[in-house]
Amino acid sequence: MNTVPETHQITPSRIMETATAFFASKALLSAVKLGVFTALSGKSLSGKAVQAALNLHDRGVYDFLDALVALGFLNREGLLETARYTNAPETELFLDRNKPSYIGGFVEMANDRLYPFWGSLEEALLTGQPQNEIKHTGRSVFEELYAKPERLKQFMDAMSGISIGNFMALSRKFDFSPYSTLCDIGGAAAVLSVEVARQNPNMSCTSADLPAVEPIAKEYIAAKGMNGRISTVNIDFFKDEFPKADVITMGMILHDWDLANKKMLIRKAYNALPEGGAFIAIEALIDDDRRKNAFGLLMSLNMLIEFGVAFDFTGADFEKWTKEAGFRRVEVIPLAGPSSAAVAYK
Structure with missing residues (x-):
């Protein structure tokens, strides 16, 4: 029986990525609404500092911030309690409410x-x-x-x-x-x-x-x-x-x-x-x-x-x-x- 080489296998990955794209969209929308990128403008902050600045609940802080890292909207050094977060170049420029370039x-x-x-x-x-x-x-x-x-x-x-x-x-x-x-x-x-x-x-x-x-x-x-x-x-x-x-x-x-x-x-x-x-x-x-x-x-x-x-x-x-x-x-x-x-x- 002929089999399709693994490199040409059809997978549902693109379907799943698109079907759940609203996860990523809502994470970014919420970050802007809550002021994440404005709070981090020109700064390196710990997760706890971001939490305090935005009055976030304990449960979601690191999942939320690290999801923004994985999506490329934040940069991070360290992990969890030792992490320091900064804006990515485009979020620093376009998503800080205090800049004229804010979109x-x-x-x-x-x-x-x-x-x-x-x-x-x-x-x-x-x-x-x-x-x-x-x-x-x-x-x-x-x-x-x-x-x-x-x-x-x-x-x-x-x-x-x-x-x-x-x-x-x-x-x-x-x-x-x-x-x-x-x-x-x-x-x-x-x-x-x-x-x-x-x-x-x-x-x-x-x-x-x-x-x-x-x-x-x-x-x-x-x-x-x-x-x-x-x-x-x-x-x-x-x-x-x-x-x-x-x-x-x-x-x-x-x-x-x-x-x-x-x-x-x-x-x-x-x-x-x-x-x-x-x-x-x-x-x-x-x-x-x-x-x-x-x-x-x-x-x-x-x-x-x-x-x-x-x-x-x-x-x-x-x-x-x-x-x-x-x-x-x-x-x-x-x-x-x-x-x-x-x-x-x-």
């Missing part, structure tokens, strides 16, 4: 909102209905967020955290030299405008969003010393036409809506641009063959959980929709991680 806003939102909502993925797949706050309150996610300033601030921090790497990459990779004005639709905390203006002295930027967001944007602009370069404007992009600009941007906006509203927003962008202007959509674009960008596909499932009818899309989809609106040419610029800038030229 934990998104991680905290994932812990507080997305993690429990994803427990209802089966229901979303069976019904096509959102599984977020609307199930319990009857109000959409945006109605719920905008009604509570603290949740709105958390959401804005989350969007800033997940997007700043993409915005920094866009500000360097896209050639802004032929242009002088930019309007970021749904600009939230104005992070995109700040990054573009900082890297491109020729650009004057406007961050456009609802009135409730404006104080958050103004605070961020002032904190970055960009008051003279960036302005804010109040806009409801369902009701209002977009301000005129050489470049119109949308960071993680199009994927929030159904096809009809996606096309409506694209048409408004086209109308606001001059001949030769550019419309840039920053998204976790799904690869055209829908095989490689797992993050983009999972993000599209997240849109199902959040909104029901909303979905992520491919570069080919974007090209089709923008050319229907009258744009003449499209290119895709890879940004940070699984995200890209889809650019349509008028």
Whole structure:
């Protein structure tokens, strides 16, 4: 009887690793929520010192910290009672709340909102209905967020955290030299405008969003010393036409809506641009063959959980929709991680 060589044996290891991936995810989410990486910033602490700083129970301390070591988020010298823990380079840089490079806003939102909502993925797949706050309150996610300033601030921090790497990459990779004005639709905390203006002295930027967001944007602009370069404007992009600009941007906006509203927003962008202007959509674009960008596909499932009818899309989809609106040419610029800038030229 022929046997398959051991090196080619099929094993269930990848199935088990993925099936229990939420173990690792929740460990990281909890570490950020509890402030592990902030407590360890610039320090080497014993397990007992971390326990005291975070008010942890005896039972889980070493399992928790050593799991973070095994996952690569902490470093350790010694063992158990003799151990000293320090942050790994990336957690020191990105998960210390006191650093401007902190991206934990998104991680905290994932812990507080997305993690429990994803427990209802089966229901979303069976019904096509959102599984977020609307199930319990009857109000959409945006109605719920905008009604509570603290949740709105958390959401804005989350969007800033997940997007700043993409915005920094866009500000360097896209050639802004032929242009002088930019309007970021749904600009939230104005992070995109700040990054573009900082890297491109020729650009004057406007961050456009609802009135409730404006104080958050103004605070961020002032904190970055960009008051003279960036302005804010109040806009409801369902009701209002977009301000005129050489470049119109949308960071993680199009994927929030159904096809009809996606096309409506694209048409408004086209109308606001001059001949030769550019419309840039920053998204976790799904690869055209829908095989490689797992993050983009999972993000599209997240849109199902959040909104029901909303979905992520491919570069080919974007090209089709923008050319229907009258744009003449499209290119895709890879940004940070699984995200890209889809650019349509008028």
